[in-house]
Structure formats: C-alpha cells, structure tokens
Amino acid sequence: MGHFVDRRLNPKDKSLGNRRRFLKRVRSHVKKAVDEAVRTRGIADTDSGEEVVVPADSIAEPSFRHSRKAGRRDYASTGNKSYQAGDKIKKPPSGEGGDGGKEGSDSGEGEDDFLFVLSRDEFLDLFFEDMELPNLVKRGLKQIEVTKPFRAGFSITGSPSNINVERTMRNALGRRLALKRPKDLEVRALREEIFKMEKISKPTQEQRLELSVLHELLEDLLRRQKVISYIDPLDVRYNYFEMRPEPRERAVMFCLMDVSASMGEREKDLAKRFFVLLHLFLSRRYKSVDLVFVRHTHNAKEVDEETFFYARETGGTVVSTALVEARQIIEDRYPASEWNIYIAQASDGENYSGDSKKCVQILNEELMKDCQYFAYVEIVDEAEAEFLNSEENGIELWREYRRVAGRWPNFAMKRIARPGDIYPVFRELFAKKTAEDNGH
Known part of the structure; x- marks a missing residue:
C-alpha cells in the first residue's frame, strides 16, 4: 500500500488557495454549521467570524491504495511483533477505542472533530449565498452610464497581455509559406549531405564541384532563414475590446x-x-x-x-x-x-x-x-x-x-x-x- 501526502510548507502569503480548496472539500459541513450558528448569533457579531466544527473523517487526506474489490493481497506492516498471518484480532470493547465512551480506558486512540475558524467575509458569503432580492427583472429599464468591454475582433497594436497567440502563429505560418522560408529539416538534411561529402578522403573533380554547389546552397538557405524571420512583428495580433454601454437592473x-x-x-x-x-x-x-x-x-x-x-x-x-x-x-x-x-x-x-x-x-x-x-x-x-x-x-x-x-x-x-x-x-x-x- 502506497500513500502520497503533500507535506510541503506554504510559501509566505500563499495559503489562500489551500484554504479555498479546503472550504470546497468540507463545504456541506461548514454550510450546515453556519445555518446553525445564525440561530443564536447576535447582530453585534456581524463583524466577527465564526468557529465551526468539521467531523474528522471529512478531512482525511487523499491516498492511493490497492483495490480490495477482487483478488487476495498479502502485505507486511512495519513494526508488527505480535501477530502472524491467520491470527484473529478481537474488537476492542466499547469505550476503549477513543470514540467518546463513558468509561475510561488505558488503551485505544482516536481523533477529535476539527475546529475551523471562518473569517468575517467567509461567514457572510456563506450566509448570503442562497439569498437574493426576489423578482429582480429588467422591465423596460433605461440604459444608464455603465460600460463593459466587449470583444471586437483583432488589432495590430495592444497590450502584451492581450496577444492572441493562435492568430499570431497562423499569420506567421502563412507568411513563411508564401515567402518559401526554408525549413529546419531542409537545412539539417543539406548539412548531413555536406558532411558525408567532406568525409571522402580523395574526392573526384565532380565531387569537389558538387560539394561547392552544396555549400552555396546551404549559405543561401541560411541567408533566407535569417531574412525571413520565424515570427515577424507584422504577424502579431492582439485581442481588441471596445467599451459598450450595458443595460443593468436598477x-x-x-x-x-x-x-x-x-x-x-x-x-x-x-x-x-x-x-x-x-x-x-x-x-x-x-x-x-x-x-x-x-x-x-x-x-x-x-x-x-x-x-x-x-x-x-x-x-x-x-x-x-x-x-x-x-x-x-x-x-x-x-x-x-x-x-x-x-x-x-x-x-x-x-x-x-x-x-x-x-x-x-x-x-x-x-x-x-x-x-x-x-x-x-x-x-x-x-x-x-x-x-x-x-x-x-x-x-x-x-x-x-x-x-x-x-x-x-x-x-x-x-x-x-x-x-x-x-x-x-x-x-x-x-x-x-x-x-x-x-x-x-
């Protein structure tokens, strides 16, 4: 049985993502705790968070294990000095397993429920999430001065964050095809052929002439590759947005x-x-x-x-x-x-x-x-x-x-x-x- 547990420490100020993932995992328990808390919560506590209890079995860490649906699997647990294969182990009496029995015990172990503190914003977001103003509709509403960016095609100038990679690469490919820019495979094949010709110890006059022609051809391909760039500034396209008025419910x-x-x-x-x-x-x-x-x-x-x-x-x-x-x-x-x-x-x-x-x-x-x-x-x-x-x-x-x-x-x-x-x-x-x- 193999377990993979991520024990890496959170970098400074980088725990928000982990906190949100945890809230997502135990959301049903947290929501239930919030609903119960509001019944006794005073309005003076609005600016404070809330302590909620999450059952321990709901925060178990994910792990990989062998399937138990089919077949028989034997494995040895480290530290076992008392039992052998085939031994039967009695179930501990009630109250000895650390599960909250009324009688004390000198053995057994368990886990308490997990106490989790919600911030003020998290508490209010959970409380208000399934609430709304009823029948909020647009009934011939007048457009007010509210604008929102809408996609409006492409432009040749813009912010680097708005670069449209797909359209840019498409333009670059079309330009390279139209100008017949040599491919890297062609250059590599030509160099391999030149290398084979240069390995001949006593080339003939015709082979020397052919080698000279190949060098000239390689020089021409490299020159054309340099002149015709892989991506040219003319290829770059940016997503273009224009601000349009947006009707809103008032x-x-x-x-x-x-x-x-x-x-x-x-x-x-x-x-x-x-x-x-x-x-x-x-x-x-x-x-x-x-x-x-x-x-x-x-x-x-x-x-x-x-x-x-x-x-x-x-x-x-x-x-x-x-x-x-x-x-x-x-x-x-x-x-x-x-x-x-x-x-x-x-x-x-x-x-x-x-x-x-x-x-x-x-x-x-x-x-x-x-x-x-x-x-x-x-x-x-x-x-x-x-x-x-x-x-x-x-x-x-x-x-x-x-x-x-x-x-x-x-x-x-x-x-x-x-x-x-x-x-x-x-x-x-x-x-x-x-x-x-x-x-x-």
Whole structure:
C-alpha cells in the first residue's frame, strides 16, 4: 500500500488557495454549521467570524491504495511483533477505542472533530449565498452610464497581455509559406549531405564541384532563414475590446421604520438590527441598489443613514404616513417603469385607530402593483411571542396586513421577538426562490 501526502510548507502569503480548496472539500459541513450558528448569533457579531466544527473523517487526506474489490493481497506492516498471518484480532470493547465512551480506558486512540475558524467575509458569503432580492427583472429599464468591454475582433497594436497567440502563429505560418522560408529539416538534411561529402578522403573533380554547389546552397538557405524571420512583428495580433454601454437592473430599497412612542428601546433596537443586516446584505450582494431611509411617528420624512439609525425623536403613531412618503418619493425619483422597487417595513404593530385600513388601501391601490417585494417585520413582546405564533392572532395592523398578503403573493410578513429571531427571519424573507416556489 502506497500513500502520497503533500507535506510541503506554504510559501509566505500563499495559503489562500489551500484554504479555498479546503472550504470546497468540507463545504456541506461548514454550510450546515453556519445555518446553525445564525440561530443564536447576535447582530453585534456581524463583524466577527465564526468557529465551526468539521467531523474528522471529512478531512482525511487523499491516498492511493490497492483495490480490495477482487483478488487476495498479502502485505507486511512495519513494526508488527505480535501477530502472524491467520491470527484473529478481537474488537476492542466499547469505550476503549477513543470514540467518546463513558468509561475510561488505558488503551485505544482516536481523533477529535476539527475546529475551523471562518473569517468575517467567509461567514457572510456563506450566509448570503442562497439569498437574493426576489423578482429582480429588467422591465423596460433605461440604459444608464455603465460600460463593459466587449470583444471586437483583432488589432495590430495592444497590450502584451492581450496577444492572441493562435492568430499570431497562423499569420506567421502563412507568411513563411508564401515567402518559401526554408525549413529546419531542409537545412539539417543539406548539412548531413555536406558532411558525408567532406568525409571522402580523395574526392573526384565532380565531387569537389558538387560539394561547392552544396555549400552555396546551404549559405543561401541560411541567408533566407535569417531574412525571413520565424515570427515577424507584422504577424502579431492582439485581442481588441471596445467599451459598450450595458443595460443593468436598477433597484431601490425603501427602509420604513416606526420610531413612535409605542416603540420602546428594545423594539427600536431589534428594528435597527434588522435594517443593519439588510444594509449589509444589499451592499455585499448588489453593486447598484439605492437605499431610501424613512422614519415615521405621526409624520414621516426621508432621512440619511446616520439619522435613520441614531436619531432619538419620538411621537404619535400613524403608519400610513410612511407609505404615503414612500409613494411620493417613487413618483418623484423612482418611476416603476424604470426601477425595481422593494420595501421593508418594521413596526410594533401599534397604530392610530382606523389608520390601518388606510394603509391597506394605499398598498392595494397604489404601492403593491408597482412593488417587486414588500417585507413587513413586526416587533412583538417576547412574553407574548408564543400566543402570537398563530397568524390569526395579532393587533389591528397585523390583521389588516394579512388581507394584503392574501391578495398579493409578493407581500411577506414575519414576527421578531428576540435578537436570535433576526437571522432566521431574514433568511426566510430573502431566501432564493426555486422554479417550483415561483409556480413555474
């Protein structure tokens, strides 16, 4: 039995490739560990990595061995002083093999599971890899000033990195054939013939004349080889690229957050954590998504990112003002014919009496027909979370929004009661849909 194990040390700063190959080998175990970690992970841990455990048998090093499918093979193991061919070896009792038995043992060996530390970027890439903005499509989108290089034939000038070797060698071969450049085989054959003639000790007059002719012919072939180069600068061709405008999906995400007096510090903290995760998701997965931040009490207004997360104003609760503000911004800056529109709303569900019906009217008649996806997250009290597990239970805004969800398939509703709910809820809201999920 032969084993080949690569024990070479990694050069300085050259271990990234090995790390990626290792992650690829144990990807299923790492992905499972990440999915389990997000259930207990706090949003404050976003900037940190994660320790994951990989079973020891999943990191076994590849080896070559004789096939055991057919035939009988005898071999001797080095260091054997106790056994001979034909001896039967008893299986060690449970707990003596180092596999985690409850009783101690003075013999046996095994391996612990492998503890592997993921970096922050690796953790987030694995967490976000099967998530997306739903229904991101091109719907008569206007071309924006984004260009991309496209192949546009060949050129006689360019960067050495863009040399087209195949086209260059083809041109060189055609030129050599057209100019009848002598081949190396012809020169070698002529030299061998001259060498044979020069070995004759007493050549005749005719042989001397023939040798002279062969020398002249060899000189002419060498001269023509030198004049007609193997590759000429005229043969070189470069891949040519030209920059062309590229149509791209344009998307905007509206973040609507209730900051009224009914939202205590705990509720606001959970809502902010959700929007921090949403912001991180969009910035890592998409390059061209606009973010619009709207805070509302009894009035709503668009604010910048810092004000959205850190301002401390409060007031009454009129949820419809946030929807009206979003609708006005869409009309002014983000026409539905050119933009994919997404809205994420977080609230504790408390609302001014009768205003919830107005919210339903705005959603059904105006926003939902232009919106690709609407995600509503309700922050509930942890003590009431079990009672509110049923979708039928809830205060007025939740019950009214259920009517919207029943009419529009692109409307999603979830509840959050504790920090540990944020990651699972976020995954459910933005999980990548399959063809079956979409009804295709």
